[in-house]
Amino acid sequence: MRFxxxxxxxxxxxxxxxxxxxxxxxxxxxxxxxxxHALIDLATAAAACSVALPVLGWRxxxxxVALTAPLIAGGLLLLAPDLIYYxxxxxxxxxxxxxxxxTLWRQAxxxxxxxxxxxxxxxxxxxxxxxxGYTTGWSDLPAxxxxxxxxxxxxxxxxxxxxxxxxxx
Amino acid sequence: xxxxxxxxxxxxxxxxxxxxxxxxxxxxKQTGSLVDYLYPNAKEAPTLAPSVVKLRPxxxxxxxxxxxxxxxxxxxxxxxxxxxxxxxDSFAKHQYIGKIEIIPSQYLQAKGGFTNLEQVARMxxxxxxxxxxxxxxxxxxxxxxxVLYWTIIxxxxxxxxxxxxxxxxxxxxxxxxxxxxxxxxxGTSRVKGGATWAGLSEKxxxxxxxxxxxxxxxLIPQLQTELxxxxxxxxxxxxxxxxxxxGYKGGGAMxxxxxxxxxxxxxxxxxxxxxx
Numbered sequence: 398m399r400f401x402x403x404x405x406x407x408x409x410x411x412x413x414x415x416x417x418x419x420x421x422x423x424x425x426x427x428x429x430x431x432x433x434h435a436l437i438d439l440a441t442a443a444a445a446c447s448v449a450l451p452v453l454g455w456r457x458x459x460x461x462v463a464l465t466a467p468l469i470a471g472g473l474l475l476l477a478p479d480l481i482y483y484x485x486x487x488x489x490x491x492x493x494x495x496x497x498x499x500t501l502w503r504q505a506x507x508x509x510x511x512x513x514x515x516x517x518x519x520x521x522x523x524x525x526x527x528x529x530g531y532t533t534g535w536s537d538l539p540a541x542x543x544x545x546x547x548x549x550x551x552x553x554x555x556x557x558x559x560x561x562x563x564x565x566x
Numbered sequence: 567x568x569x570x571x572x573x574x575x576x577x578x579x580x581x582x583x584x585x586x587x588x589x590x591x592x593x594x595k596q597t598g599s600l601v602d603y604l605y606p607n608a609k610e611a612p613t614l615a616p617s618v619v620k621l622r623p624x625x626x627x628x629x630x631x632x633x634x635x636x637x638x639x640x641x642x643x644x645x646x647x648x649x650x651x652x653x654x655d656s657f658a659k660h661q662y663i664g665k666i667e668i669i670p671s672q673y674l675q676a677k678g679g680f681t682n683l684e685q686v687a688r689m690x691x692x693x694x695x696x697x698x699x700x701x702x703x704x705x706x707x708x709x710x711x712x713v714l715y716w717t718i719i720x721x722x723x724x725x726x727x728x729x730x731x732x733x734x735x736x737x738x739x740x741x742x743x744x745x746x747x748x749x750x751x752x753g754t755s756r757v758k759g760g761a762t763w764a765g766l767s768e769k770x771x772x773x774x775x776x777x778x779x780x781x782x783x784x785l786i787p788q789l790q791t792e793l794x795x796x797x798x799x800x801x802x803x804x805x806x807x808x809x810x811x812x813g814y815k816g817g818g819a820m821x822x823x824x825x826x827x828x829x830x831x832x833x834x835x836x837x838x839x840x841x842x
Contacts, residue, residue, distance in 0.1 A: 429817075430817050434817065437821065437822065437824075437825050440825055440828070441824050441825050441827075441828040444825075444828035444829055444831065444832045445828055445831065445832075447832060447835075448831055448832055448835040451839075473816075477816070480816045481624065482816070483816045483817065484817055485817045487817075487824070490824070490828070491824075494824075494827065494828055494831060497831060497835070498831060501831075501834065501835050501838060504838050504839070505834070505838050506838070506841070509834050509837060509838045512830070512834045513831075513834060516827055516830060516831055516834075519823075519827055520824075520827060523823055523824065523827075538817040539817075542816065542817045543816055543817070544816070544817065544821075545816030545817060548816070
């Protein structure tokens, strides 16, 4: 088997998932379209993890990742019926960023909360712009791949659910 | 009495030689011509208006044999379907091909032209159609052993007939909207063998089927090569425009803005924890 075939076995492939290849619900977040795409997603996720880790600990953080990965991919199956293929960890990265911001919120003072709120607004504007198709210039995806903004929205929703389930204080 | 004997011998000889005379001396030809189908009664070369061909992956592809010249021309429909399924299966793996619909020959009208092709494409919801034309010629010859057919038993045991079946299958891929030929690939084969007088027609029929099978065997890799070449060619050709269908291939991309937001978040976290 050629190494290049591996991403095709791991990516989100709507028909393959519906045919029973459910591992793709988790593994689609691990494969990317390019090295730059992977590095930016993983760097964002790593920065968010470093913020959330002191509050959540490894166990709860890993649990959050394991639970939300299929939620985001499953949400794409329902919310984006035209999406046939998907790769990328950005849905997970958004989930981790929101989770990290929420863990920080209780400890933060007025100024820090203002900064966190502004970051939240910036994230919402970014997702909104992606939904409207304004992605030129800031997307690191190949030309024939569009930004699946639904994954980012699902990342925010998954973070809210995780906070509820894990009873993050 | 002698007269009757002579008459009997002449009658038997005439009868036997008559049997030999019934055999088809030349062979047969099966043709399904692409030009006859798409450009019927054309007296001058078709003119194409210069236009940009828009391909929108995943492309929906139809595949069909062009209608034969006569009602019983060419392969039986079931055999055509099997060949088309083989071509379809070998191309189903490509991401940029959305679906491949096999179009039965009955839907294509002889000399239907692009009007018929457009109707069929609409009916099967396809954008690109691969038309398989074919040309098969069967030659029959007798060899020196055929003289033993006179023994009658020889007609059943002696291989005094030889057949030679030459086949060409050609796949031409058309963009239905622009009527443009995107690329084409041929496959050829030659099946030769010997048969008894009694078993010739059956052997020829089997050889005809085998001829198509072998030609398609050769066609598939050639079509694959042409497809790869076409993909490369259109990258730098202004006459072709490739636009993905909305939302078919997505990526979860954070981009530099999101990375900056995450770094700012880490900065806020650092400041908060330092104060605490």
